[in-house]
Amino acid sequence: MPPAVDSHAGPASRVAAGSEALFDRARAVTPGGVNSPVRAFSAVGGTPRFVRSGSGAWLTDVDGNEYVDLVCSWGPMLLGHAHPEVQEAVLAAVARGTSFGTPTEPEVELVEEIVARAPVEKVRLVSSGTEATMSAIRLARGFTGRDVVVKFAGCYHGHVDALLASAGSGLATFAVPGTPGVPESSTALTLVLPYNDRTAVEAVFAEHGERIACLITEAAPGNMGVVPPEPGFNAFLAETCRRHGALFVSDEVMTGFRASRQGQWGLDGALEGWAPDLMTFGKVMGGGFPAAAFGGRADVMAHLAPEGPVYQAGTLSGNPVATTAGLATLRLATEDVYAHLLRAGDTIKAATSDALSVAGVEHAVQSTGTMFSVFFAGGPVRDFTDASRTDTGAYAAFFHAMLDAGVYLPPSAYEAWFLSSAHDDRAVSAVLDALPGAARAAAAAQA
Numbered sequence: 001m002p003p004a005v006d007s008h009a010g011p012a013s014r015v016a017a018g019s020e021a022l023f024d025r026a027r028a029v030t031p032g033g034v035n036s037p038v039r040a041f042s043a044v045g046g047t048p049r050f051v052r053s054g055s056g057a058w059l060t061d062v063d064g065n066e067y068v069d070l071v072c073s074w075g076p077m078l079l080g081h082a083h084p085e086v087q088e089a090v091l092a093a094v095a096r097g098t099s100f101g102t103p104t105e106p107e108v109e110l111v112e113e114i115v116a117r118a119p120v121e122k123v124r125l126v127s128s129g130t131e132a133t134m135s136a137i138r139l140a141r142g143f144t145g146r147d148v149v150v151k152f153a154g155c156y157h158g159h160v161d162a163l164l165a166s167a168g169s170g171l172a173t174f175a176v177p178g179t180p181g182v183p184e185s186s187t188a189l190t191l192v193l194p195y196n197d198r199t200a201v202e203a204v205f206a207e208h209g210e211r212i213a214c215l216i217t218e219a220a221p222g223n224m225g226v227v228p229p230e231p232g233f234n235a236f237l238a239e240t241c242r243r244h245g246a247l248f249v250s251d252e253v254m255t256g257f258r259a260s261r262q263g264q265w266g267l268d269g270a271l272e273g274w275a276p277d278l279m280t281f282g283k284v285m286g287g288g289f290p291a292a293a294f295g296g297r298a299d300v301m302a303h304l305a306p307e308g309p310v311y312q313a314g315t316l317s318g319n320p321v322a323t324t325a326g327l328a329t330l331r332l333a334t335e336d337v338y339a340h341l342l343r344a345g346d347t348i349k350a351a352t353s354d355a356l357s358v359a360g361v362e363h364a365v366q367s368t369g370t371m372f373s374v375f376f377a378g379g380p381v382r383d384f385t386d387a388s389r390t391d392t393g394a395y396a397a398f399f400h401a402m403l404d405a406g407v408y409l410p411p412s413a414y415e416a417w418f419l420s421s422a423h424d425d426r427a428v429s430a431v432l433d434a435l436p437g438a439a440r441a442a443a444a445a446q447a
């Protein structure tokens, strides 16, 4: 099949035969043909594109189609794909050997970089965001000697059993498993509350305060689309936890070193003068490799093995190649990078809103720092109930029209759109050119 690389040739030229063939093979040997569910296009229909390579803001699939990438590996690729300096650092690290099971210098340097940006005194490196939140919760329980965990509906913290929970039948009742395979006993100590709801938080702390080990929240939810915390909400959570002797765990796996240079905390805590007890990081800090972290107060982190009794470990934790990639990425992520992300994001947000308005499609564009998303909803979204009113059918039509026009959006209506420092004028223009037609496709789907 000849590659369809002529970006002027229009939608009809976008052949997906190579992706279709690979998807068939993949489904024969892997559940759903993918190694993480949202990649499968189940929410939008059609065949997932198998990507062969990426360069800067662009992806090339196995059929030779090029797309402007607005997913950026779901956040990590802050500098775009195959950044020359990151690549050079990684190749040099690979040449020195890829894993030793001993401490190495890049681990120290990466943690120093994290400590310099975020309000954490000590940090432990792990390999995925899931591991980071799982370990933070274990540490919070070990430190406080309490068992109950509070989380918010619509906040995703990885596939940790205790956090794959849905709200129980009443506000202050314990949760039920959100998926088969999680025993009721795993969520029986989890309380799930509506996001941005101070009354609900006060109610559960009034009733269960002495049993609560920690409250965990996305610093700004990005996994139900971007739902910014209302002004003062995170400060209120930090203060409520403090009053009740519980730990405040801020999950910045997505927002960390992404929403701003200092993550979401740079947009609220740094200005308001509070810090979480524990934080979790991932995505950007791995520079496209499996590296994540949790960290926080030195007295809390001192409870972690080998200093303290709470066990946590990992064969590939702090892997020298992954930490080198993360370090190179963070060192290159200067204020200029974040200023660029803001500007490019503002252009795309405004153009998306204009195109949808002209086509008569109700929508809400929401952002925090450099992160944003577009809800196909009739009004602002402040919690998971609001987010659930999104018109997913209209989004699917919009998504496919954008894909046909060469723009790769998240294949789900509940995700942030991610940019990189490599999204230059050419990439942004390609997005803007695709928007009016996609907005009309969304309108047609609603008719």
Ligand SMILES: *Cc1c(COP(=O)(O)O)cnc(C)c1O
Residues within 6 Å of the ligand: 127, 128, 129, 130, 131, 133, 156, 157, 158, 159, 218, 223, 251, 252, 253, 254, 255, 282, 283, 292
């Ligand atoms: C992605 C994400 C995780 C899970 O990270 P993985 O590396 O996918 O395990 C946890 N928390 C938040 C907020 C995330 O966005």
